[in-house]
Amino acid sequence: MLSPTDGELSILRVLWDAGPLTVREVNDRLNRRLRNKQTAEAPPDKPIGYTTTLKLMQVMADKGLVHRDTSSRSHVYTAAAGRERTQQGLLRRFVQSTFGGSRTQLVLRALGEGDASAAELAEIKRLIEKLENEDRHA
Amino acid sequence: MLSPTDGELSILRVLWDAGPLTVREVNDRLNRRLRNKQTAEAPPDKPIGYTTTLKLMQVMADKGLVHRDTSSRSHVYTAAAGRERTQQGLLRRFVQSTFGGSRTQLVLRALGEGDASAAELAEIKRLIEKLENEDRHA
DNA sequence: AAATATATACGAAGCGCTTCGTATTTGCAA
DNA sequence: TTGCAAATACGAAGCGCTTCGTATATATTT
The missing domain is CATH 1.10.287 (Helix Hairpins)
Structure with a gap:
């Protein structure tokens, strides 16, 4: 069970909210300031480069945090674990480190x-x- | 308002539990497996080197996370912020990143x-x- | 077909956190 | 006083996360 980093988490949020997406679509959504009700995320001061998002999602695929469909030229990514399960994992860590469990x-x-x-x-x-x-x- | 990292937090826990301490005392407590009720922390697999703890605490002093009294040869450190306040800060960050606030x-x-x-x-x-x-x- | 746009792959730099080796200073004991 | 123990200071390496430049392949447009 691997926990996502902060950057990875922001990508997972997009995938959770908007279903399977390409890198381009994820990157657009990260830069566009669309604050979905649940997801309240501040738009970045500086736009995130496309290849930055790409690399991150490639790493996530290696780690197993996302699955990718490479059948078409633009690969399509989906979150490997659900939102609840992921939050539980992060919560567990946090409770341990900050509140002694x-x-x-x-x-x-x-x-x-x-x-x-x-x-x-x-x-x-x-x-x-x-x-x-x-x-x-x- | 600066938040401590994980390593820094483990030192703060010791300072919170055991009042003002020297680096040696903190390092001993980190390595000794004394699980105080609140503080439930697993003893490290590998002992933490003395200079490691020293360096970390020096960095913390620079950041303002701890105060140090240098009047005697062995400097005496105290946590700059209380446990509650620190936990609140970390909680705020965590809620933001993981639960959208x-x-x-x-x-x-x-x-x-x-x-x-x-x-x-x-x-x-x-x-x-x-x-x-x-x-x-x- | 040639030029342009868009995709992935990959290497590497930058940064912060952690760890450690080593130099230097200070106190204490033989 | 000479030597040993213990403290601080400091530099730098290692690692993970993030970012980006660049090379290369694949569509699309003119």
Whole structure:
């Protein structure tokens, strides 16, 4: 299980959002400032060169982070792992390095910042109650 | 506001746990396998060289991550920023890069893993209810 | 067909993080 | 005081990530 780097992650985001894409399409989307709801990413100060994206995606193919279809001249790439699975992996690492492995500490810190809306808090609460129920019946 | 790297973070953890320390003391603690409750860190496979720790801490002093008292021959280091503040900074970065800035997504993902104890869930729930009350009165 | 545009492949430089070797200084002991 | 132990300072190598220049192949247009 290999975790993507920051640069790789930005490419994966594009692939997750916009399905199978060519290098050109990915590069365009990285440079164009289209902030999809979930994906809130700041547009780069300096445009990313085409060959930069190409090289990165080639590396990702080597690492197995993406699959590529080379049947046509413009190769078509797809993310190898889903968004959830990837986020879980990154989260695991992060919790380990920054919170000594305690997910609860992380959550408390994340909620403590105080920018969660009432609806979000309600959603989290709902999840907790669901988990508590599962616990009780386990 | 500068965020520590992984290596720097492991040193900060030691300083947070054990107050002002010399390089020697930090290096010893990094190599000795003393897993403090909060700090659950795996002991390194290969011992960390003394000068490695020294250099890293010198860099940290340059960056302002630690303060050092050079009045005695063995310099004494203290963490410049507190644990909470540092974790907040790292969390902010991580949420941005991995969850597109949505703390709620992060929390949902963190809780979804399903290894939180009943007591932990209760603690989180308590915090949420406290936040909801603050919201209501804001 | 020739010229132009667009694709991939590849090597290498730049940068930050980490690690270590080595020189130098300082304190302590024989 | 002479020698040994332990500390700091410093330079540089190694590695991974990112970026880019350039070579080469393949379409497309004129």
